[in-house]
Amino acid sequence: MSHSPILIIIIPLISSFFVPLIGWRKKNLCYPLVVLALFISSILSLYIMGSVITHGSIYYRLGGWEPPWGIEYRIDYLNGFMAVIVSFISFLVAIYSRRSGEQELPDRIVHFYCIFLLLVTGLLGMVVTGDMFNLYVFLEIASLAAYALIAIGEDGALMGSFNYLIMGTIGACFYLLGVGYLYIVTGSLNMNDLSQILPGLYHSRVVRTAFALFIVGLALKMGLFPLHTWLPDAYTHAPSAVSALLASVMSKVSVYIMIRIMFTVFNPYFSIELIPITTMLSWTAGIAILFGEIMAIVQPDLKRMLAYSSVAQIGYIVLGIGLANTMGLTGSLLHVLNHALTKGCLFLGAGAITYRRGTRDIRQLGYLHVEMPFTMAAFTIAALSMIGIPPTCGFFSKYYLILGAIDARQWIWVIILLLSSLLNAIFFFRVIENAYFKPLGVIHESSYDRGEQEEANEVPLGMLIPILALAAAIILTGIFSGKIISTIIQFAIPEGI
Amino acid sequence: MIEYIISKYNYWIYIVLMMIGFYAMISKRNLMKKLIGMTIFQTAIILFYISIGVKRDATIPIVPEHSHEAIKALEYVNPLPHVLMLTAIVVMVSTSGVALALLIMIYKRYKTIEEDEILKLRQEAGA
Numbered sequence: 001m002s003h004s005p006i007l008i009i010i011i012p013l014i015s016s017f018f019v020p021l022i023g024w025r026k027k028n029l030c031y032p033l034v035v036l037a038l039f040i041s042s043i044l045s046l047y048i049m050g051s052v053i054t055h056g057s058i059y060y061r062l063g064g065w066e067p068p069w070g071i072e073y074r075i076d077y078l079n080g081f082m083a084v085i086v087s088f089i090s091f092l093v094a095i096y097s098r099r100s101g102e103q104e105l106p107d108r109i110v111h112f113y114c115i116f117l118l119l120v121t122g123l124l125g126m127v128v129t130g131d132m133f134n135l136y137v138f139l140e141i142a143s144l145a146a147y148a149l150i151a152i153g154e155d156g157a158l159m160g161s162f163n164y165l166i167m168g169t170i171g172a173c174f175y176l177l178g179v180g181y182l183y184i185v186t187g188s189l190n191m192n193d194l195s196q197i198l199p200g201l202y203h204s205r206v207v208r209t210a211f212a213l214f215i216v217g218l219a220l221k222m223g224l225f226p227l228h229t230w231l232p233d234a235y236t237h238a239p240s241a242v243s244a245l246l247a248s249v250m251s252k253v254s255v256y257i258m259i260r261i262m263f264t265v266f267n268p269y270f271s272i273e274l275i276p277i278t279t280m281l282s283w284t285a286g287i288a289i290l291f292g293e294i295m296a297i298v299q300p301d302l303k304r305m306l307a308y309s310s311v312a313q314i315g316y317i318v319l320g321i322g323l324a325n326t327m328g329l330t331g332s333l334l335h336v337l338n339h340a341l342t343k344g345c346l347f348l349g350a351g352a353i354t355y356r357r358g359t360r361d362i363r364q365l366g367y368l369h370v371e372m373p374f375t376m377a378a379f380t381i382a383a384l385s386m387i388g389i390p391p392t393c394g395f396f397s398k399y400y401l402i403l404g405a406i407d408a409r410q411w412i413w414v415i416i417l418l419l420s421s422l423l424n425a426i427f428f429f430r431v432i433e434n435a436y437f438k439p440l441g442v443i444h445e446s447s448y449d450r451g452e453q454e455e456a457n458e459v460p461l462g463m464l465i466p467i468l469a470l471a472a473a474i475i476l477t478g479i480f481s482g483k484i485i486s487t488i489i490q491f492a493i494p495e496g497i
Numbered sequence: 498m499i500e501y502i503i504s505k506y507n508y509w510i511y512i513v514l515m516m517i518g519f520y521a522m523i524s525k526r527n528l529m530k531k532l533i534g535m536t537i538f539q540t541a542i543i544l545f546y547i548s549i550g551v552k553r554d555a556t557i558p559i560v561p562e563h564s565h566e567a568i569k570a571l572e573y574v575n576p577l578p579h580v581l582m583l584t585a586i587v588v589m590v591s592t593s594g595v596a597l598a599l600l601i602m603i604y605k606r607y608k609t610i611e612e613d614e615i616l617k618l619r620q621e622a623g624a
Contacts, residue, residue, distance in 0.1 A: 133581055140588045147595050151602065155622075158603045159615060165596050166522055169535055173542055176585065180542070183578065184549050 005060040005073040008044045008083065009125045012037050016117035023110030031098050034113045038094050038120065042087040045124075049080040053487060067130075068193045074130035077492035081333070082127045082256045085340050089249050090120045092466040093344065097241035099460045100351050104239045105152055112152060112239070119145035119245065126253050132179045132189045132265075135257065139175065139221070142253070143168045146246060150238040160233030167220055167230040174217030181210035182265075191265050202270050211270075214261050215277060222254035224318055225288030228311045232295075235307035240351025243303060247310045248344035252336045255317050259332075262321065263494035272324050272497075282322030286416050288315030293423035297430075302350045302360040305427060306343065309386065312420065313339045319413060320401050326497055328404025333489045334481060335397035341477060342385045342394060345470035349379035352459040352467060368435035371457045374464055376435055378471035383428035385474045388421045393478035507548040514541035528603065528610040532596050539589045543582050550578035 015037035023030045052058060052075060060073040075083070094116065101109045122142025129135050147168070151161040183189060185206050186197045201207050216227075223231035235243045262271040272278055292312030299305040317339070320332025352375045353368065354360050369376045385392035388399075398417060405413035458464060477484065502509055514537055521534025551574055558573040600610060607615045 133584070137584060137588065140592070144591055144595055147599070151599055155606075156619065158599060158606060159619070162528060162596070162599050162603065165592070165599065166531055166535060169539070169592055170519070170522065173538060176542055177545070180546055180549065180578070 003060070004044045004048050005058060005075055005128050006062065008041045008048070008087065009121055009128065011040050011044075012117045012124070013121045016114050016121065019114040019117065020110060023113070027110060030110055030113045034094050034117060035091070037117060038087065038091040041120070041124065042084075042091045045080070045083040045087040048075055049084050049488075052077060052080045068188055068190050071129070071131045071134050072190055072192070073128050074192060075128055077488055078259070078333075078494075079127050079256065081488050081492055082253065082336070083124060085337055086120070086123050086127055086249050086253065089340055089344050090123070090245060092469055093241050093245045093348070096244070096348055096351075096463050096466040097239075099462045100240050100355055103355055104154070108152055112149070115145045115148050116242075116245075118142075119149060119250075123249060123253050127256060130191050132182070132191060132194070134189075136172065136176050136179060139172055139257075142250065143172060143221075146242075146250060149242045150234050150246075153238040153242065155237070156233070157237035160230070160237045164230040164234045167227070171217045171220030171227075174213045174220070178210040178213035178217065181206050181213065191260070194265050195267065198266060199270075202274055208275065211261075211266060211275070211277070215258070215281075218254050218258045218261070219284075222251045222258070222314055222318075223311060224314055225284050225291055225311065228288070228292075228314075231311060232304055232307040235310065235347075236301060236304045240303075240347060240354060243307075244344050244347035244351065247306070247347055248340040251310065251314055252317075252340055255314070255321075255332075255336060258318075259321060259329075259494070263497070268324070268494060268496040278322045278324045280322075281318050282410070282413065285315040285317075285319035285322055286413060288312060289319070289416055289420045290423075293420055293427070297423065297427045299427075300361055300363065302353065302362055302365075302431065303347070305362070305431075306346050306350060309424070309427070310343060312424075313343065313386075316397070316401060316417075316420075319417075320404060323401075323404040323408050323410070323413070324497060325404055325407050326493060327400055327407050329493050329497060330485060330489055331397050331400030331402075331404050333492055334393075334400060334485065337484070338385065338393040338397045338474075338477060341470050341473050342382045345378055345382040345467060345474060346386070348463070348467045348470065349375055349382065352463050353379075355459050355463065356457060362431055362434055365431065365434040366438040372459065374458055375467060378467045379435075380432055381471045381474055383432060385478070386428055387424045391478045392474050393481060394474075396478060396481040507544065511541050511545040511548065514538075514544065526612045528600055528612060532593070532600065535596070536589075536593060539585075539592075543585065543589075546578045546582045546585070550575040 015033055019030050019033060022033060048058060057074060057076040061067065062071040062073065065071070097112070097116065101112055105112055119142055122138045122145060125138030126135055126142060129138060147161050147165045150157055150164060179189065182194060185201055185204055186194055188194050188197060198207065220227045235247055238246065289312045292308045292310070292315060296305045296308035296312065299308060317332050317335050320328040320335065350360065352372065353365065356372060357364070381392060385394035388394045398421065402414055402417050405411070405417065518534045518536070518538030518541060522531050522538060525531050525534060552571065555572055555574045558576045560568060603615070604610055607618055609615060
C-alpha cells in the first residue's frame, strides 16, 4: 500500500487504455471496468486520507529519485481531502453515466468511457503531484479530455468546446510561463523546494510576474468572473454526466491549485502582505457572485441557469481565499466540498429531467413532482443547500464565509453574501415552483397525456442512486460539518494565516 | 537601450511572437486563424524555454566516461528546459490535434468556420 499515491492515478490511466480494447469486442464490459477502476481509486484515496490523518503527510518519490530532481508526490490534509472529493464524485458520475449515455450518445459510449477515465486521471494527478511541471502535464491531460467530452454533447457543444479550448490553452500556457519564470530564478520545479528558495527572492520582478501569470492562468481555468465566458456554453451543451463532473470537480481542482500556489509555493506573507492580490481577488469574486446570480435568474434553460450559478459559486470560494483569514479559508474549503456535492446533484438531476422530459426549459417542468418524486426531492434538497438553509451543507460554508468577512471587518462582503442567498432563492424557487405547484404546461397538454394518470415515471435506478446518494451526502455533510472541520479542514489551512 | 534589446534579442522575439499569437486568438473571427494564433502562442513559449537553457560557448550535456576532471557547469547547456519542452511539444501537438478535429466537425455541421456566420446560423435555428 506504500504505492497508493501513484496507484490512484495509474489505475484509471491503465483502465482507459483497456476500455477501447475491450469495447471493440464487448461493449457491455466497459461499464463495469470503468466503475471498478474508479471504485478502487476512491477506496485508495480514502485510505490515503486515513493515513494522512493518523501518520501525517505522505511523501512518495516517483521511481525512487530524490525530490529536487525527481518528481515527488506529496499528500497532506489539503490534497488528500481534494483527492477524496474528486474520486468519489467521479465514481458516482460514472455509475450515472451508463443510462444517460445510452440515450445521449448511444454509438459513442466506448469512446466516452475512455476519455472520461483520462479526465479523472488528469484531475487526480493535478491533486496529488508536488511538482510544478508535472502539474502542467496533468492539467493538459484533464483539459484535453474535457474538450473532447464536451464536444460529443448535443448541437452547439462544438462551438462551446472550441472556445473552451482556446481559453483553456491560454490559461495553461500562462501557467507554463509562470513555471518557466520561477525556474529562471530558482532552478527548481519542486513545490516544497521552491517554497524554501523563494522567500529570499520576493522582491524580484521575475517572481512577481510569475505569480501574476499563475493567478491569471488559473482564474481562466476555473472560470472566475471576467474570464468565465467559455463556461456557460461548455457546461450547457456537454452530456449531462460531463457537465456534472466539470462543474463539481474540475473547477475545484483549479481552485485547489490556486490555494496551493498562493499559500504553499509562495508563503502567505507574500500573497497577503507584499502584493494586493487578496483585495483584487475578493473584489472580482464579489462581482462574480452578483453577476452569476443575476444572469442565472434570466435563463430559461435549466442547465444554463446552473452554469451561471457555478460562476457565482466559484466567486464564493475565491472570496474566501481573498479574505485570507482562518474563518474565510475554512468556509472556502468547506464550500469546495459542499459545492462539489450540491452542483453534482443539481446537474445530475437536470440530466435526469432531460432524460425523461426531453426538454430543459424551466417553464415546461410542470407536474414533475408526481412524475419523478425522488429526483425532484433530491433536486430540492440541493437547491436548499445552494440557498443556504440549515441543516443542508450550503448553510455552513456560507456561515463561515460570513464569519470570515466579519473577522476581516469588511462588511460589504457580508451584505453581498446575504444578498446572494436571496438571489439564489429567486432562481431556485422558480424551478421548484414550476415543478411542484404548476399543472402541466399548455405546450405539453396535447402531446403529453400520460401526466393525467398521476403515476410515477422515475429515471432508471442506475441514474437515481447517484442522485440520491449525493442528496444524502449534502444533508450528512451539513450535520457533520463540525466534525469535518475539526478533523480535516483545520489542518488543511496553510500555516501562517 | 539598443544594446539592451540586442543582447537579449531571443526574449524580445518571444514576447513579440507571443503577443502576435495572443492578438490572433482573441480578436480574429475566423476559427482557423484563432487556431494558428494558438500555435504561434505556444511556439513562443517553447522559444522562451529553449532560451533559458542556452549558454554561450557551451556544449551538449554529456560527460565523457571515466573522466576524472571536475565538471564545470558553465561548459554545458542546461538540458532540463529542453527536456521539459519535449513534453510540452507533445502536449501542444495533441492540443492542435483536438482543435483541428473540432474544426472539421464544426465545418461539417455548419459549412463555415467564420464565427459570426456560425452565431447567425445558431440564432436562426434557435428562433
